[in-house]
Amino acid sequence: MTGRQPTLDEVAERAGVSRGTVSRVLNNRQHVSAKARRAVEQAIDDLGYVPSVAARSLASARRGAVVLAISSDDPALFANQFFAQVIAGVNTVMEDTDLHLMLILAATERGRERLERVLQSRGADGVMLLALRENDPLVKVAEAGKVPVVYGGQPLERAPRFYVDADNRGGARSAVEYLISTGREHIATITGPQDQQVGVARYLGYREALALAGLDARRVAHGDFSQESGARAMTELLDRHGDLDAVFVASDAMAAGALEALSAAGRTVPDDVAVVGFNDIVTAQHTTPTLTTVRQPIEALGREMTRMLLRAINEDTPTPLILPTELVLRDSA
Amino acid sequence: MTGRQPTLDEVAERAGVSRGTVSRVLNNRQHVSAKARRAVEQAIDDLGYVPSVAARSLASARRGAVVLAISSDDPALFANQFFAQVIAGVNTVMEDTDLHLMLILAATERGRERLERVLQSRGADGVMLLALRENDPLVKVAEAGKVPVVYGGQPLERAPRFYVDADNRGGARSAVEYLISTGREHIATITGPQDQQVGVARYLGYREALALAGLDARRVAHGDFSQESGARAMTELLDRHGDLDAVFVASDAMAAGALEALSAAGRTVPDDVAVVGFNDIVTAQHTTPTLTTVRQPIEALGREMTRMLLRAINEDTPTPLILPTELVLRDSA
DNA sequence: GTGAAAGCGCTAACAC
DNA sequence: GTGTTAGCGCTTTCAC
Numbered sequence: 001m002t003g004r005q006p007t008l009d010e011v012a013e014r015a016g017v018s019r020g021t022v023s024r025v026l027n028n029r030q031h032v033s034a035k036a037r038r039a040v041e042q043a044i045d046d047l048g049y050v051p052s053v054a055a056r057s058l059a060s061a062r063r064g065a066v067v068l069a070i071s072s073d074d075p076a077l078f079a080n081q082f083f084a085q086v087i088a089g090v091n092t093v094m095e096d097t098d099l100h101l102m103l104i105l106a107a108t109e110r111g112r113e114r115l116e117r118v119l120q121s122r123g124a125d126g127v128m129l130l131a132l133r134e135n136d137p138l139v140k141v142a143e144a145g146k147v148p149v150v151y152g153g154q155p156l157e158r159a160p161r162f163y164v165d166a167d168n169r170g171g172a173r174s175a176v177e178y179l180i181s182t183g184r185e186h187i188a189t190i191t192g193p194q195d196q197q198v199g200v201a202r203y204l205g206y207r208e209a210l211a212l213a214g215l216d217a218r219r220v221a222h223g224d225f226s227q228e229s230g231a232r233a234m235t236e237l238l239d240r241h242g243d244l245d246a247v248f249v250a251s252d253a254m255a256a257g258a259l260e261a262l263s264a265a266g267r268t269v270p271d272d273v274a275v276v277g278f279n280d281i282v283t284a285q286h287t288t289p290t291l292t293t294v295r296q297p298i299e300a301l302g303r304e305m306t307r308m309l310l311r312a313i314n315e316d317t318p319t320p321l322i323l324p325t326e327l328v329l330r331d332s333a
Numbered sequence: 334m335t336g337r338q339p340t341l342d343e344v345a346e347r348a349g350v351s352r353g354t355v356s357r358v359l360n361n362r363q364h365v366s367a368k369a370r371r372a373v374e375q376a377i378d379d380l381g382y383v384p385s386v387a388a389r390s391l392a393s394a395r396r397g398a399v400v401l402a403i404s405s406d407d408p409a410l411f412a413n414q415f416f417a418q419v420i421a422g423v424n425t426v427m428e429d430t431d432l433h434l435m436l437i438l439a440a441t442e443r444g445r446e447r448l449e450r451v452l453q454s455r456g457a458d459g460v461m462l463l464a465l466r467e468n469d470p471l472v473k474v475a476e477a478g479k480v481p482v483v484y485g486g487q488p489l490e491r492a493p494r495f496y497v498d499a500d501n502r503g504g505a506r507s508a509v510e511y512l513i514s515t516g517r518e519h520i521a522t523i524t525g526p527q528d529q530q531v532g533v534a535r536y537l538g539y540r541e542a543l544a545l546a547g548l549d550a551r552r553v554a555h556g557d558f559s560q561e562s563g564a565r566a567m568t569e570l571l572d573r574h575g576d577l578d579a580v581f582v583a584s585d586a587m588a589a590g591a592l593e594a595l596s597a598a599g600r601t602v603p604d605d606v607a608v609v610g611f612n613d614i615v616t617a618q619h620t621t622p623t624l625t626t627v628r629q630p631i632e633a634l635g636r637e638m639t640r641m642l643l644r645a646i647n648e649d650t651p652t653p654l655i656l657p658t659e660l661v662l663r664d665s666a
Numbered sequence: 667g668t669g670a671a672a673g674c675g676c677t678a679a680c681a682c
Numbered sequence: 683g684t685g686t687t688a689g690c691g692c693t694t695t696c697a698c
Contacts, residue, residue, distance in 0.1 A: 005454075007675060009675080017685085019676085020678085020686075021684060021685080023676070023677060030683090031684080032683070032684085048453075052391070052454055052455060052676070053456045054390040054391040054396065054455070054676090055391050055674070055677090055690090056675080056676055057387040057676090058385070058387040058391045058675080059675075059676040059678080060676075060677055060678085061677095063387065081414075084417055087436065091437075091438045095441070095447065100435050100456070102433050102434060102436075103424075104424075110428045120338070121338075121386045122385060122387070257619075282560075283616070286593065340691060340692085341691065342692095350669090351668060351669045352669085352691095352692085353693085353694085353695095354667085356693060357667095357668090360693085363667095369667080369668080384692075385691055387692090388690070388693090389691080389692055389693075390692090391676085391690085391691080391692070392691075392692040393692075394693095
């Protein structure tokens with residue numbers, strides 16, 4: 001349309017005020033008379049002025065963007081709805097700000113280098129980290145930058161300053177307690193990776209519930225959160241513990257795999273074996289039978305991570321947040 | 334660690350050359366002696382220098398980022414693996430560049446405004462658009478910016494200058510031709526939304542195949558790509574066309590829903606009714622029975638969109654690209 | 667092949 | 683409450 005973007009100077013001239021005043025209006029500071037403010041707003045409208053992000057961030061040392069770094073780029077894992085829901089939550093909060101979202105899939109060495117460069121070049125005002133593994137190099141990279149870091153879930157090593165997590169241990173525990181309350185006594189579990197805090201926490205919840213009830217907590221097989229690994233682990237459990245009458249599975253995807261394996265083994269769910277999953281992904285409503293599961297507020301996780309990061313950026317000091325989970329009863333238990 | 338980021342000036346001083354020379358090295362231009370180049374690289378290493386993105390983009394009028402705008406923020410849809418796979422593809426190509434990825438979920442008015450602002454403020458060097466609907470306002474917004482726009486899929490209205498698309502019509506046609514070749518004669522379809530080009534194209538392919546075979550193409554129900562809508566549409570089809578012996582479903586998610594509905598109606602798959610889906614998402618391997626489907630190269634779509642955008646940004650003139658699809662035979666047909 | 671100078675468009679600090 | 687002055691850290695001309 002117009003040949004060139006108008007600059008702040010042109011707005012100032014047209015409004016008949018100084019550059020300083022225009023800048024004040026743009027960043028809605030005080031110390032501007034209503035009259036001047038109106039004149040500036042008018043001029044902005046007339047000219048269709050939009051401030052240059054580049055100039056602004058050079059002058060203000062703020063970048064106008066935060067990065068969400070995900071320690072996975074395996075589409076099969078990345079695709080598991082979880083990330084998409086987190087992103088949707090992040091987006092919701094971001095929409096109310098001037099900040100933008102940069103996405104970095106940082107599973108590879110290359111991705112990590114990129115994150116490093118962004119942070120070193122002050123390319124972002126903050127970082128959110130998701131899906132970390134044990135000793136994830138991402139942690140060092142992120143902490144080496146000079147911007148706040150918010151964790152989704154906790155690294156296994158030590159609790160960071162800022163994080164949002166679901167109550168994984170409590171959720172797992174209540175799932176197993178529910179199984180116990182329905183009279184199950186030989187309760188197995190399929191865990192997530194034990195090099196991720198979330199995997200460990202859910203396993204802990206399982207053991208806690210059984211310990212409290214004085215039941216045996218040694219029917220255990222490990223998976224990696226994928227459907228395939230769930231099927232494999234279930235088969236393994238059936239081999240080793242033919243007597244099991246229930247299984248708590250640390251993710252819905254694995255639970256779906258477990259259902260397949262149970263069906264293949266000729267066990268009916270929930271009559272022979274009760275199954276409880278974790279996450280309440282959309283798929284949980286479409287398995288056969290539908291899946292009883294522990295819902296964690298995934299979108300809320302994204303929202304709260306973002307809120308926390310924004311507060312940290314503004315030099316507020318947010319405190320870690322644990323989001324509650326909820327048992328959703330369907331047909332599998 | 335260090336108090337402050339080193340600047341280009343400091344690198345120049347340490348290397349004993351001018352700022353101009355350092356800049357030339359950084360942007361690996363010619364006209365730099367091997368000696369000077371080495372000195373500069375050494376200094377960069379010693380100082381741990383990383384150029385400031387902000388300063389660079391202010392001076393060069395290049396932003397160092399491209400945006401991927403998705404016309405959907407419904408997590409249920411956004412989560413449907415498709416987007417995640419595209420993003421993974423985009424990421425792959427992006428890793429080889431200095432560009433970064435900004436993600437904007439732009440289904441809401443608010444999101445659209447944000448995209449508009451980014452583009453107007455020259456906040457990005459290019460845009461990729463995904464999942465457009467009929468008369469999607471995103472198109473106007475994106476085209477109004479002064480940066481190249483690459484479409485994933487085509488808008489319904491008119492073919493844009495730059496786009497990457499899967500061969501939806503051809504894929505649908507080959508799916509239906511396969512059904513015909515296995516002796517099916519009463520072939521229905523569950524379409525996607527007819528206000529999206531992809532929905533229309535797949536429906537066209539269905540009709541084309543049947544027309545060529547001289548078969549009736551009027552067993553049609555419409556869905557919105559969601560699993561629920563697939564189940565609903567299947568029920569509808571069974572009501573209206575009790576004689577159907579096959580159904581081509583325009584997405585795997587809908588096909589999963591259709592399988593549920595068929596099972597609920599007591600029809601066996603594939604004996605009573607053969608089912609073919611579209612996309613080959615991970616879930617297709619885990620339905621009962623497993624799903625015969627048309628695979629489209631989703632990650633490749635992301636990769637090629639990105640490559641095309643990069644070329645367009647560099648003032649090359651790429652031509653539209655149609656990616657081939659492939660029929661994947663499993664148990665449902 | 668290299669150096670010097672002039673901005674890019676904004677914010678911030680200080681004076682009034 | 684408002685105007686003025688310096689930069690922010692690069693790239694880019696244009697001489698040499």
